Amino acid sequence: MATTTLREAEGDLVVESAMTVADGVVALTLADPNGQPLPPWTPGAHVDLIMGPDLVRQYSLCGSPSDSRTIRIGVLREPHSRGGSAYVHDRLSPGTTVRVRGPRNHFPLVASPRYLFVAGGIGITPLLPMMAEATAAGAQWSLLYGGRTRSSMAFTDELERYGDQVRLAPQDEVGLLDLDALLGTPQPDTRVYCCGPEPLLAAVEARCAGWPAGTLHLERFAAKPVSAPAGAEHAFEVELAQTGVTLTVPADRSIFDVVQEAGVSIIGSCLEGICGTCETFIVSGEVDHRDSVLSDEEHEANETMMICVSRCRGDRLVLDL
Amino acid sequence: MSRGRTKDVLTDCWYAVAPAADVGTDLMATRVAGRPVVLGRTASGALLALEDRCAHRPYPLSAGRVVGETVVCGLCGFGYGGDGACVSVPTQPHVPRGARVDAFPVVQRHGLVWVWVGTPGRSGLARVPDLPWLDDDAWADTGGVLDVAAGVLLLLESFADVTQVPVVAPDISPVVLQAAPPPLEVVVTETTVALSRQFPPGPLPAWQAAALDLPGEQRLPHDQRGLFLSPAAWVDHWDVTLPGGSQARMRFTQLVTPVDGTHTRLLWRVSRDFAVADEAVSERFSVMFADYYRRVAAALQTQQRVLDTDGPGREVNVSADAAALKVRAIVRQLLTEQPS
Numbered sequence: 282m283a284t285t286t287l288r289e290a291e292g293d294l295v296v297e298s299a300m301t302v303a304d305g306v307v308a309l310t311l312a313d314p315n316g317q318p319l320p321p322w323t324p325g326a327h328v329d330l331i332m333g334p335d336l337v338r339q340y341s342l343c344g345s346p347s348d349s350r351t352i353r354i355g356v357l358r359e360p361h362s363r364g365g366s367a368y369v370h371d372r373l374s375p376g377t378t379v380r381v382r383g384p385r386n387h388f389p390l391v392a393s394p395r396y397l398f399v400a401g402g403i404g405i406t407p408l409l410p411m412m413a414e415a416t417a418a419g420a421q422w423s424l425l426y427g428g429r430t431r432s433s434m435a436f437t438d439e440l441e442r443y444g445d446q447v448r449l450a451p452q453d454e455v456g457l458l459d460l461d462a463l464l465g466t467p468q469p470d471t472r473v474y475c476c477g478p479e480p481l482l483a484a485v486e487a488r489c490a491g492w493p494a495g496t497l498h499l500e501r502f503a504a505k506p507v508s509a510p511a512g513a514e515h516a517f518e519v520e521l522a523q524t525g526v527t528l529t530v531p532a533d534r535s536i537f538d539v540v541q542e543a544g545v546s547i548i549g550s551c552l553e554g555i556c557g558t559c560e561t562f563i564v565s566g567e568v569d570h571r572d573s574v575l576s577d578e579e580h581e582a583n584e585t586m587m588i589c590v591s592r593c594r595g596d597r598l599v600l601d602l
Numbered sequence: 603m604s605r606g607r608t609k610d611v612l613t614d615c616w617y618a619v620a621p622a623a624d625v626g627t628d629l630m631a632t633r634v635a636g637r638p639v640v641l642g643r644t645a646s647g648a649l650l651a652l653e654d655r656c657a658h659r660p661y662p663l664s665a666g667r668v669v670g671e672t673v674v675c676g677l678c679g680f681g682y683g684g685d686g687a688c689v690s691v692p693t694q695p696h697v698p699r700g701a702r703v704d705a706f707p708v709v710q711r712h713g714l715v716w717v718w719v720g721t722p723g724r725s726g727l728a729r730v731p732d733l734p735w736l737d738d739d740a741w742a743d744t745g746g747v748l749d750v751a752a753g754v755l756l757l758l759e760s761f762a763d764v765t766q767v768p769v770v771a772p773d774i775s776p777v778v779l780q781a782a783p784p785p786l787e788v789v790v791t792e793t794t795v796a797l798s799r800q801f802p803p804g805p806l807p808a809w810q811a812a813a814l815d816l817p818g819e820q821r822l823p824h825d826q827r828g829l830f831l832s833p834a835a836w837v838d839h840w841d842v843t844l845p846g847g848s849q850a851r852m853r854f855t856q857l858v859t860p861v862d863g864t865h866t867r868l869l870w871r872v873s874r875d876f877a878v879a880d881e882a883v884s885e886r887f888s889v890m891f892a893d894y895y896r897r898v899a900a901a902l903q904t905q906q907r908v909l910d911t912d913g914p915g916r917e918v919n920v921s922a923d924a925a926a927l928k929v930r931a932i933v934r935q936l937l938t939e940q941p942s
Contacts, residue, residue: 285786285921287928290796318732320791321832323939347727386792392941417723418941551921558919574927576935 287555287573290320291331291382296373297351303435305358306403307370310344310351311381318349324410325388325474325500328352330369331380338365341407341476341500342384343436346414352384355435357403387577388500390414393472396422397463399485401477402429405436407500408476412443425450427458427481464488467496476500517593521545521602522564536588536598545602547588554590561588566598607755607914609863611635612933614720614940616709616730617834618857618869620747625649625715629673631664633861637719639706640664644671650684651708651717657688657701712736714857714869721941731831735853735873742878744888745855745871750899752906754833754860755930757868760902761836761856762828762926764797770901771894776840778804778824788924793932795830797925806842809890813883814842814850814876830929833936834858850876864906870895 294311302308313319327341344353356369373379390396390411398408405426415422424447428434431451440447450458458481464473465488473496475485482499489497514532521528521540530539537549537559549559554572562585570580572587579585588600613635620630620641629642631654638654640663648671654662656675666676672689674681681690686705688697707718707725712733718725735741750757760766764786768775778801789796803821805811811818827839838854855871872891877883919927 284783285788285924287788287790287924290789290791290794320794321729322792323936326792345727347729349729349732384792386935389935389939391938394941414724414727417727418721419723420941548918550919551924553921555924555927556919556921557927573924574931576931 285551285553285555289382289385291380293378294319294352294381295378296375298375299373302355303437304430304433306355306433306435307358308343308353308355308435309369309373310353311379312351314378316350319352320384321349322346322352322384323386324390324414325407326384326386327388327407328354328381328383328385330354330365331382332365332368332372336364336368337382338369341388343406343409346410352381355403355406357435388474388476388498390474391472391498392418393470394420395468395471396420397468397471397473398422398424399458399460399463399473399475399477399481400424400426401458401475401481402427402433403435404475404477404481404500405434406476408474409436409439411474412440416443422446424448425458425463427452427477429453458484460484460488464492467492471496473497474500514592515596517595518597519593520564520597520599522599523602530593535590536592536600540588540600540602547602549589552589554587557587559587559589560585562601564599564601567594568592568598569594607753607759607930608934608937609753610937611754611860611863612720612833612936612940613637614718614724614728614936615833616716616718616725616728617859618714619651619717619859619867620715621745621869622710622713622715627668629664629666629668631662632867634706634717634719635860636862637704637706638662639717639719640673641708641715641717642668642673644668644684646671648684649708649710649715651706651715652682652684652686653704653706655703656680657682657703658691663703729832731835733835733837733855735875736855736871740878741853741873741875742884743871743873744884744891745869746888746892746895748868748870748895748899749861750866750868750902751864752866752899752902753864753909754858754866755933756902756905757856757858757866758830758833758836758929758933759926760898761838762795762797762830762923762929764799764826764828764922764925766898766901770897774807774809774890774894776804776807776810776824778802786922788928790928793832793936795925795928795932797826797828799826800824801826809886810842810850813874813880813886814844816844820845828925830925830932833933850874864910868895868899 295314297310297312300308327339329337331337340354342352343355358370359366400408427450430453516532519528528539550556557574568586569592571590625641632639640652640654654664658678658680661677663673666674672681679692683689686703688701709716711730716730768779784799787798801824803823823843825841829837836856840852842850853873857869859867
């Protein structure tokens with residue numbers, strides 16, 4: 282039995298208000314039923330709404346981090362909803378409760394002297410607290426906010442105070458966003474934050490190809506699984522570069538066990554992906570990260586891995602052991 | 603590998619710098635995240651927190667005095683308002699244009715003075731942690747302030763380490779901590795960490811049995827929680843379920859302020875909701891826990907000395923360190939969001 286379990290905070294929150302803020306968009310404020318303060322969060326954070334065993338959706342927090350009593354989310358009714366947004370719109374009226382997990386943040390606002398914010402439709406939600414934060418930090422920023430029609434674009438009233446830092450671009454009035462003008466030339470000391478539908482993200486990614494690495498930050502607001510689906514495990518080979526041996530890791534065993542059995546000196550401790558003791562440098566190969574230690578960014582960087590729980594996506598890994 | 607202990611100091615955080623009762627018209631010098639700060643109250647009682655260095659010459663304002671609503675330098679007589687602007691100089695009628703010192707956002711909450719020395723505009727978006735037992739008459743507390751020659755992360759990691767108490771202070775450690783530990787649950791959010799353990803019934807330590815007027819051999823269930831509320835606050839809950847079903851609760855509030863990368867001020871409070879009016883208990887707890895925190899501080903200073911002498915080294919973590927590692931990760935993340 283595990284002596285330590287690590288999990289995310291989860292609890293029921295009560296819907297305090299539900300307001301239609303644009304065509305098909307409802308803004309919910311959620312509070313602790315006993316009035317307890319909610320945990321602090323930073324711009325870019327999101328929560329899971331757990332509406333059923335197979336109905337878990339992520340929504341960005343779009344209120345103020347200074348509010349300890351409530352959180353706010355904005356939810357677009359998706360015409361092809363698989364149940365999530367329809368549940369929010371049809372069932373979550375004031376006074377009802379909903380299970381909430383988090384918050385967590387995969388889209389943090391890294392400090393920068395300048396920002397370009399690009400929003401498409403409901404992708405405006407994580408950017409709202411970012412603009413407040415950037416203003417508070419004294420950064421220069423501008424927002425380009427596209428949507429199908431003016432009446433479909435949520436929270437425009439809250440953007441009025443920013444004056445001409447904000448450009449609204451309803452597609453039926455001005456056409457597609459002019460991303461070439463905005464992003465065509467890389468700008469110094471500037472980070473780009475973009476959230477919106479996949480075609481917008483792809484277009485922004487393409488325009489930012491010539492920008493310095495790490496300056497573009499994207500958040501996909503389409504539902505995404507929090508962890509990789511547990512498919513059938515497969516066996517793979519692990520080459521230990523320093524030791525000069527290649528081992529086979531069977532489907533039902535960990536890299537850690539196989540390496541240790543081969544007599545290579547490694548240390549591990551929890552063997553659950555929690556403690557970080559067995560962190561190992563990756564020489565090559567694509568890792569299926571399953572630990573709770575490294576951040577998403579670190580997973581993506583693919584420099585190190587926890588060999589107690591993480592595996593290989595392909596059929597061969599080379600490790601610095 | 604990037605998950606080591608950062609030495610960078612988080613400036614953008616509300617830190618509890620002093621008990622409110624200690625801050626008055628007698629100016630107080632302190633350091634917060636590398637910045638010299640003078641703390642005080644004006645004649646009307648308004649809190650002020652200014653850069654502790656006169657704009658005229660390198661002389662601390664804390665060596666001056668409060669005159670009305672201003673702080674006057676003890677060397678040259680320049681006077682400053684609570685917003686840091688120079689409002690008077692003794693030798694000429696007009697004030698040098700733009701002469702000022704930095705003024706830091708400052709609030710009083712839970713009987714403590716909290717200061718923000720980081721990016722000024724961000725103070726309004728951050729929160730002072732909620733510590734309601736410090737304001738509640740149903741609780742009695744005792745406390746103190748300790749300067750510890752160790753980095754703030756060493757302190758937070760020590761609070762997150764559930765194994766240290768019986769080692770550092772075996773004489774007062776709860777008896778249940780010395781048996782096989784029950785499972786530890788660590789619950790995280792983006793910016794907080796909570797750990798908890800439920801102990802099966804066990805005997806009380808002598809000091810707690812005496813305060814509760816219970817026989818020490820009586821076996822009672824214990825609940826432990828540890829909460830990382832912000833990089834400035836770690837709170838431990840230690841609750842014993844009494845024979846009638848009610849609880850005797852304790853809160854160990856540990857508020858940390860980084861002075862610089864390797865020095866930390868620890869402001870501690872031990873609160874209880876039993877024997878609240880019993881002054882003998884207050885006195886005993888005051889002495890006992892002051893001694894406890896001195897021992898904690900000594901162990902921390904030893905760790906810092908090893909780091910200073912021999913470098914960070916490679917550390918083996920155990921699964922129970924999940925809470926400490928998460929604290930490190932949160933602080934590291936907050937540092938990336940802080941303008942340099």
